Amino acid sequence: MADADDINPKGDETTSLEFNYIKSKHFRVIYADSSWGGMVQSNMLHFALYNERYPIPQVTELQKGETVETIKDAKEGIVREVEVDVVMNLESAKNLANWILDFAKYWEESQMDRPDPNTAKRQEEAKIEPT
Numbered sequence: 001m002a003d004a005d006d007i008n009p010k011g012d013e014t015t016s017l018e019f020n021y022i023k024s025k026h027f028r029v030i031y032a033d034s035s036w037g038g039m040v041q042s043n044m045l046h047f048a049l050y051n052e053r054y055p056i057p058q059v060t061e062l063q064k065g066e067t068v069e070t071i072k073d074a075k076e077g078i079v080r081e082v083e084v085d086v087v088m089n090l091e092s093a094k095n096l097a098n099w100i101l102d103f104a105k106y107w108e109e110s111q112m113d114r115p116d117p118n119t120a121k122r123q124e125e126a127k128i129e130p131t
Helices: 090-110 115-127
Strands: 035-041 046-055 060-062 070-073 079-088
Touching: 035 079, 079 090
Parallel strands: none
Antiparallel strands: 035 046, 046 079, 060 070
């Protein structure tokens, strides 16, 4: 992960580092209710993000003259649909944890009455002055 030492690796006068975000072909947005995981043998943190829902029936039946289907076959309990599994080193895990905690603090303090600072900055930079 790039940090402040990467800004000037050649010793020149550069004072910033630009990051370009490119979405992989597997990119998608997911909803997560929670996570499950722990340390793996390679001394890395592993966690899976999942969402919870009631099971979708495998088979239903609609009787003639009825408007409500009868469930014939369905799983019992709650389904935890695992969306993604993440593996990262300790430093990356700490950075992610700090980012989440910083955002949660901002959210609680502002109660999201205004956009997050990253979005607000991008919107401000994109404004074109009237001529």
